[in-house]
Each structure stands twice: as structure tokens, then as C-alpha cells.
Amino acid sequence: MSLTSNDIQRLAQLSRLHFDAPASERLRDQLNDFFKVVEQMRAVDTRDVVPMAHPIDAMRHFSSHDPSASEGMHLRLRDDVVSENNQRETNQRSAPAVERGLFLVPKVIE
Amino acid sequence: MSDQSLHHLSLVQLRAHLASQQISATEVAHHFLQRAQADTHHAFLAFHEEATLAQAAAAQQRLDAGDSSPLLGLPIAHKDIFVTRDFPTTAGSRILENYRSPFDATVVQRLADAGMVTIGKLSCDEFAMGSANENIAVPSAKPEAVTNPWDVSRIPGGSSGGSAAAVAARLVPAATGTDTGGSIRQPAAFCGITGIKPTYGRASRYGMVAFASSLDQAGPMARSAEDCALLLSALCGPDPDRDSTSLNVATEDFSRLLQAPQGDQPLATAGKDGGALKIGMPKEFFGDGLAADVRAALDAALKQLEQLGAHVVPIQLPRTELSIPVYYIIAPAEASSNLSRFDGVKFGHRAKDFTDLADMYQKTRSEGFGSEVKRRIMIGSYVLSHGYYDAYYLQAQKIRRMIADDFQTAFEHCDVIAGPVAPTVAWKLGDKSNNPLANYLADIFTLPASLAGLPGMSLPVGLGEAGLPVGMQLIGNYLTEAQLLNVAHQFQLHTPHHLKTPGGVA
Numbered sequence: 001m002s003l004t005s006n007d008i009q010r011l012a013q014l015s016r017l018h019f020d021a022p023a024s025e026r027l028r029d030q031l032n033d034f035f036k037v038v039e040q041m042r043a044v045d046t047r048d049v050v051p052m053a054h055p056i057d058a059m060r061h062f063s064s065h066d067p068s069a070s071e072g073m074h075l076r077l078r079d080d081v082v083s084e085n086n087q088r089e090t091n092q093r094s095a096p097a098v099e100r101g102l103f104l105v106p107k108v109i110e
Numbered sequence: 111m112s113d114q115s116l117h118h119l120s121l122v123q124l125r126a127h128l129a130s131q132q133i134s135a136t137e138v139a140h141h142f143l144q145r146a147q148a149d150t151h152h153a154f155l156a157f158h159e160e161a162t163l164a165q166a167a168a169a170q171q172r173l174d175a176g177d178s179s180p181l182l183g184l185p186i187a188h189k190d191i192f193v194t195r196d197f198p199t200t201a202g203s204r205i206l207e208n209y210r211s212p213f214d215a216t217v218v219q220r221l222a223d224a225g226m227v228t229i230g231k232l233s234c235d236e237f238a239m240g241s242a243n244e245n246i247a248v249p250s251a252k253p254e255a256v257t258n259p260w261d262v263s264r265i266p267g268g269s270s271g272g273s274a275a276a277v278a279a280r281l282v283p284a285a286t287g288t289d290t291g292g293s294i295r296q297p298a299a300f301c302g303i304t305g306i307k308p309t310y311g312r313a314s315r316y317g318m319v320a321f322a323s324s325l326d327q328a329g330p331m332a333r334s335a336e337d338c339a340l341l342l343s344a345l346c347g348p349d350p351d352r353d354s355t356s357l358n359v360a361t362e363d364f365s366r367l368l369q370a371p372q373g374d375q376p377l378a379t380a381g382k383d384g385g386a387l388k389i390g391m392p393k394e395f396f397g398d399g400l401a402a403d404v405r406a407a408l409d410a411a412l413k414q415l416e417q418l419g420a421h422v423v424p425i426q427l428p429r430t431e432l433s434i435p436v437y438y439i440i441a442p443a444e445a446s447s448n449l450s451r452f453d454g455v456k457f458g459h460r461a462k463d464f465t466d467l468a469d470m471y472q473k474t475r476s477e478g479f480g481s482e483v484k485r486r487i488m489i490g491s492y493v494l495s496h497g498y499y500d501a502y503y504l505q506a507q508k509i510r511r512m513i514a515d516d517f518q519t520a521f522e523h524c525d526v527i528a529g530p531v532a533p534t535v536a537w538k539l540g541d542k543s544n545n546p547l548a549n550y551l552a553d554i555f556t557l558p559a560s561l562a563g564l565p566g567m568s569l570p571v572g573l574g575e576a577g578l579p580v581g582m583q584l585i586g587n588y589l590t591e592a593q594l595l596n597v598a599h600q601f602q603l604h605t606p607h608h609l610k611t612p613g614g615v616a
Binding site for chain 1: 208209210211212309310311324325350351354355357358359429431432434435436438439446450453454455456457458459460464466467468470471472473475476479481484485487488489490491492495501502504505506507508509510511512514515518546547550551561562563587588
């Protein structure tokens with residue numbers, strides 16, 4: 001199975017990117033080369049393997065013999081309280097278009 | 111103290127000169143600013159002399175007051191992936207043209223609190239995506255590839271190529287880097303310096319421009335393990351309110367083991383329960399793909415470590431080759447999501463002409479991102495899309511678990527793992543720039559530890575083909591950075607490789 005020019009167009013659309021015809025063809029060939037290397041993954045038997053989204057998950061497992069070490073190893077949420085000062089002007093300093101403290105975008109409602 | 115030789119001193123030596131008042135922090139800052147501004151390797155992207163000198167003056171005041179902090183008054187430069195208030199931040203990308211961060215990255219802040227003086231910002235591959243520092247699209251009129259101080263026709267490695275080149279050319283004694291799939295270790299190896307990527311979560315990612323959030327990790331690059339230990343102690347630490355992935359483990363003194371038993375066989379007692387240090391040699395790291403010159407330098411280094419009392423034992427990391435597709439699916443998947451924030455609305459570049467909002471997004475991103483970044487976004491969009499998610503992304507995450515488990519099996523037989531950082535020495539500029547796959551394949555030895563989240567470091571172990579540096583990679587189990595640094599330090603106490611200076615660097 002390999003990617004076609006249509007696939008590239010669809011992925012570009014999803015990615016909010018544009019490629020002209022030569023760039024699109026080059027990209028298609030490069031991605032197809034890459035996915036040949038990816039093919040070897042298919043042969044791996046991964047039944048009963050829990051997907052690892054994050055290394056901290058693996059670390060917890062590793063340190064399970066040492067409860068004091070595993071204590072600090074988890075993804076946490078902080079309390080839902082305001083902790084930052086309002087810095088609207090500083091934060092908008094690098095915005096391409098701002099008016100009265102609002103980010104400007106092209107008209108989206110006719 | 112003659113000014114001429116300041117840049118050949120280590121951080122520890124420079125600090126001693128500051129303590130004995132042979133030189134002031136301001137004089138040190140001037141010296142390195144001058145060298146960095148005369149840089150011919152294109153390592154630096156930005157300076158702000160006034161800010162640098164103000165930091166130096168503040169450091170001198172602390173020195174005058176008797177403050178003995180080990181990094182106080184010492185110069186450093188930051189990879190341009192860390193946001194900084196005093197300097198522009200581009201992540202090597204046009205899309206962050208003219209961006210000024212309203213805050214400092216936690217790592218930058220921690221090193222500033224330790225009294226370090228920022229000399230400038232360093233070039234890197236765009237959004238840290240690359241292994242040669244050739245993927246640069248910085249807003250300067252003429253973006254130039256960073257060159258390797260050992261041979262200017264060669265790449266410095268990447269993505270922290272500016273950091274490695276600047277330290278190797280003695281433009282700064284230390285730099286920050288980031289490592290997602292090898293971006294500290296590989297350029298450190300190619301430029302003959304020492305660098306360490308700590309355990310994932312040791313250093314805060316707050317203010318590090320995100321590439322692949324489950325892999326990105328900051329670390330120091332300097333000339334010796336001793337210097338790296340000081341830097342790592344300052345830059346690591348929990349950041350509970352700002353990075354939910356930062357480990358809540360206490361700040362550590364990573365230099366604490368360096369004083370360990372001196373004498374002829376310091377590693378004879380450096381292993382588990384005071385026994386000999388066991389160094390695992392994964393057979394998959396020493397196969398046909400490894401260049402003969404790199405192999406020879408590593409063999410000599412392993413022999414040296416045995417002379418220091420270590421035992422080398424054979425181990426296996428059977429899924430080493432699979433780490434390439436696994437990494438190049440997971441990292442682009444995370445990147446395609448992270449980089450969706452660059453849309454021309456809140457910061458950075460915006461296209462000039464567009465018809466509507468969707469067109470503005472598309473034109474802005476197409477103009478702003480370079481080709482490697484676009485390629486990875488496209489791979490990410492594909493592997494996350496409906497119908498392909500299970501076959502690619504989920505399967506990659508499952509093999510990632512198996513790779514992490516393989517390491518735990520290996521660590522039942524050894525204390526640290528040693529191997530090459532890269533299959534060859536630094537290649538010629540342009541050699542692989544039109545062949546993304548060739549770049550990906552060269553990352554084979556650094557990707558496994560990244561996927562598992564393990565600490566890894568690179569230290570110089572000699573010269574290979576064309577007199578170019580060879581690095582040895584040391585990988586430790588989670589949170590064993592102090593041990594890794596001690597092994598490297600003992601090696602450096604008995605060998606001269608880390609002291610070699612590229613020809614032409616006076």
C-alpha cells in the first residue's frame with residue numbers, strides 16, 4: 001500500500017498546508033520511502049501489550065518496588081485557581097493584528 | 111591571568127578565577143561576547159549585549175558579597191528553542207519571526223537564578239527537527255548552516271548543533287540543548303564535547319518550544335562531565351505548577367559521586383552493592399551498520415573503562431531497529447498536534463494576502479514552516495487519521511512499551527549501557543540534506559533511550575576518520591544521572607579526549 005497524490009492533497013488539507021505539484025510529488029515519494037521502513041512494525045506481535053503514551057508510566061512501573069520514589073512519578077493536575085497576573089498587553093505584543101485587546105482575524109461570518 | 115586563555119578554562123576553573131578575584135564577571139562576559147560575536151560557524155542567532163552585561167554586573171555584586179554558588183558569574187548560551195524575555199526566540203523558524211516571549215523558560219530562569227550570564231541564543235534545526243542543523247529557516251536575510259569547528263565542510267550534528275559548535279569552538283564554556291531523539295547526544299559526539307539528557311521529567315519543559323511532548327527533554331552541553339554535573343544540578347528540579355510532566359523528585363546534587371574513590375580502579379567499587387561497575391554492551395549497537403573508525407574508538411574506550419575496574423558484559427536490546435519507525439511515528443504525531451498552534455493569529459508570522467480564515471491559516475503555515483517540519487506534520491496527520499491510527503500510532507505506542515521493557519531486562523544484568531552515539535562521524539554538509547530517510551536512519555542508537563525516557567549522555571572517546579571526534583553513549587536507568595556522570599568523569603580523569611581542541615581554534 002502506498003500513498004497517492006490524492007492522499008497527499010487530503011493530508012495537506014488536514015494539516016492546513018499547501019504544496020505545489022512538484023513539491024507534492026516529491027513529498028509523496030519521500031513519505032512512501034519512509035513507510036517502507038514502517039512496514040516492519042506490522043510483523044511485531046503486540047497482543048496484550050499496553051500502549052505506552054508516556055515515559056512516566058514506565059518509570060512508575062520501574063520504581064514500584066520503591067514507593068517513596070514512585071510517589072513523584074505521575075502526571076498531575078494543579079488546583080484550578082488563577083495563578084498568573086493579567087498581562088494581556090505583553091502577551092499580545094507578538095500578535096500579527098490586535099485591536100482594543102482583541103486578536104483580529106479575517107471575517108468568518110457573512 | 112591573560113585574557114587570551116580564558117576560553118580554554120572549564121566552568122570549574124573559571125569559577126575559581128572569579129572566586130580569587132583574578133578576573134571579574136564583567137570581564138569574563140566581555141571576553142566571551144567578543145569571541146561569540148566574531149563567530150564564523152554561524153552558531154549564534156541573537157545577542158543582547160546590554161542584557162548580558164547587566165547580568166554580569168549583578169553576578170559580580172553577588173560575588174563581591176561572598177556568594178559561593180558554583181555557577182555564579184559563568185557564561186552560558188541557550189538553544190533558541192527556550193523562550194527568553196531578553197532575546198528573540200525563533201526555534202529556528204520563520205513562523206516565529208519577530209516573536210518576543212513575555213516570560214523566560216524555567217530552565218533559563220533556573221540557570222539565571224544560579225547566577226549564570228547569558229551570552230546569546232544558539233542556532234538549531236527548525237523546531238528541533240533534524241540531525242544535522244541543516245533544517246534552518248530563521249528570519250535573518252541569509253540563514254546559514256552551522257559548521258563543525260573540527261571541519262567546516264561538515265555538519266555539527268543536530269538539532270542542538272549551534273550549542274555543540276559554540277562549545278567546541280570555545281565561544282562559550284557551556285550551552286543548553288534539548289534532546290527529543292538524540293539532539294543533545296549526537297551533536298555533542300560530532301563536535302567532541304560532553305552532553306547529557308536527563309531522565310524524562312527531570313527538567314521542566316515550561317518555555318521549551320514543544321516538538322514531541324512525551325520525548326522532549328532539556329540538558330546541558332559542556333566540555334566535561336564535571337561541568338555538566340554542575341549545570342544539570344542547577345537546571346533540573348520539579349516545576350509542579352507549570353509542567354504537569356515534571357517529576358516531583360527532589361533537586362539533586364549530580365556532582366556528589368564525582369569525588370568517589372580515586373586511585374587506579376575507581377570503577378571496581380562503583381557498581382551495585384559496592385561491586386565492580388557492570389557495563390552492558392548491546393550487540394545490536396555493534397553490528398554491521400557501525401563504521402570501523404567509530405568501532406575502534408569505542409573498543410579502546412571500553413578497554414580503558416575495564417582498566418578502571420569496570421566489567422563489560424554482553425546484553426541485548428532486540429528492538430533497536432524498530433525504534434526508528436516507532437520514533438518517527440510518535441514524534442511527528444505529537445508534533446502535528448503541538449504545531450497546530452502556529453496559525454498566524456496569536457503570535458508569529460502571518461501571510462500578507464489571503465481570501466478567508468482557512469486560506470490565511472494555510473498560507474501562513476506554508477510560508478512559515480520549512481520542508482522538514484511540513485514533512486513531519488504530514489506524517490503526523492496521516493498516522494493519527496481515521497483508519498490508520500490503530501495500525502500506526504497505537505502499534506508504535508505498544509512497541510514503545512516493549513522497547514522500554516527491554517531496557518529493564520538489560521539493566522538486570524548491568525549498571526550502565528555503553529555504545530555508539532551515531533553510526534559514523536559527522537558527515538559532509540549537504541550529504542543527506544535531500545534524503546530525509548537517511549537522516550532518520552542515522553538516529554538509530556539514540557532513539558531507544560529517548561523512547562524509554564532514560565537518561566543518556568555522550569562523551570568524546572577519540573578521533574575517527576579525517577580526525578573527527580567520536581562520541582560514546584552511556585545510558586543509565588531512570589534517575590541514575592549521578593552514576594552516569596561519575597563513570598564519564600572517571601574516564602575523563604584518566605584520558606585526554608575531552609581536552610582536545612579543534613585545529614584552528616586558538
